[in-house]
Each structure stands twice: as structure tokens, then as C-alpha cells.
Amino acid sequence: MPVVRTYTRVYVDDLDTALPAFVGLTGEQPSLRFAYRGLELAAVGGHLLLAGTPEALAPYRATHATVIITSLDEALALLAEHGGEILDGPNTVPTGRNVTVRHPGGAIVEYVEHHEEAIARLP
Numbered sequence: 001m002p003v004v005r006t007y008t009r010v011y012v013d014d015l016d017t018a019l020p021a022f023v024g025l026t027g028e029q030p031s032l033r034f035a036y037r038g039l040e041l042a043a044v045g046g047h048l049l050l051a052g053t054p055e056a057l058a059p060y061r062a063t064h065a066t067v068i069i070t071s072l073d074e075a076l077a078l079l080a081e082h083g084g085e086i087l088d089g090p091n092t093v094p095t096g097r098n099v100t101v102r103h104p105g106g107a108i109v110e111y112v113e114h115h116e117e118a119i120a121r122l123p
Contacts (some may be wrong), residue, residue: 004068004114005122007048015051022047031121034094043073061098063100063108068122072097075120079103094118 012018015033024030026045033042033106038056039073042049048066050057070088079101087108089099095118100110114122 002070003121004066004070005045007043007047007066009060009065010049010051010061011045011057012051015042015049018049018051019044019121022049028123031123032095032118036094037114063110066110067115068112072099072111072112075099075113 010018010022015024019030022044026047028043028045030044034038035041039050039052039060041051050060062117076086076090083104084101087100087102090097092101093112096113098112100108100111102108
């Protein structure tokens with residue numbers, strides 16, 4: 001179950017205001033941009049920007065990273081072996097399927113298995 005990419009999560013008030021600085025810093029245009037559960041999201045470089053109201057962002061702020069993987073089922077089996085706790089999901093999301101897991105030790109990570117179209121858009 002290889003990791004395809006890992007994104008640092010960045011929580012912002014307004015995506016259109018935040019994006020130009022990240023585009024300038026990374027030298028890349030957003031590879032993904034979509035809406036989900038009252039949020040706007042964009043992937044640029046190694047960052048996943050999540051924008052929304054404080055109330056909309058509140059349930060997601062504890063999540064440390066988003067990891068793109070090749071098999072959500074394999075990840076779930078591995079994480080269960082090591083005592084991971086599913087906090088949300090598995091869900092169907094605009095880019096494929098995801099799950100949010102609390103790892104032993106407390107780290108909270110979102111794992112996403114992208115569908116073919118989303119994989120094709122990754123840099």
C-alpha cells in the first residue's frame with residue numbers, strides 16, 4: 001500500500017486570498033480544487049488548503065495531514081492491526097474514498113484513495 005503523496009494541511013479563511021502566496025512559494029498551480037462538506041479545498045505543491053468559516057473548519061482542525069494511498073482497504077487493515085481508531089469514514093469524496101484515523105499516540109491523519117481522474121491530476 002504505497003503512499004503516493006502526503007499533504008500538509010493549511011487552514012485558511014478564504015481560498016482565493018490564500019492561494020496566490022502558495023502558488024508563488026511552490027511555483028505550482030493547484031492540482032486539485034473542489035468543495036466538500038461546506039469547505040473549499042485546493043492542493044498546491046505539498047499543501048492542502050482548506051477554507052471555510054470557523055464553524056465549518058472546526059471538525060477538521062485536529063487532523064494533521066492528508067495522505068494519498070493506493071489502497072484504502074489495505075491501510076484500514078494495517079491501521080487496525082496497530083490500534084488505529086476510525087474517527088470518520090470510509091466516505092465517498094470528490095477525489096475517491098477517504099477515512100480519518102487516530103493513530104496510537106494521538107496523531108490524526110486523513111487517508112485518501114484517489115480515483116483515476118484525481119490520480120492523473122497529481123503533479
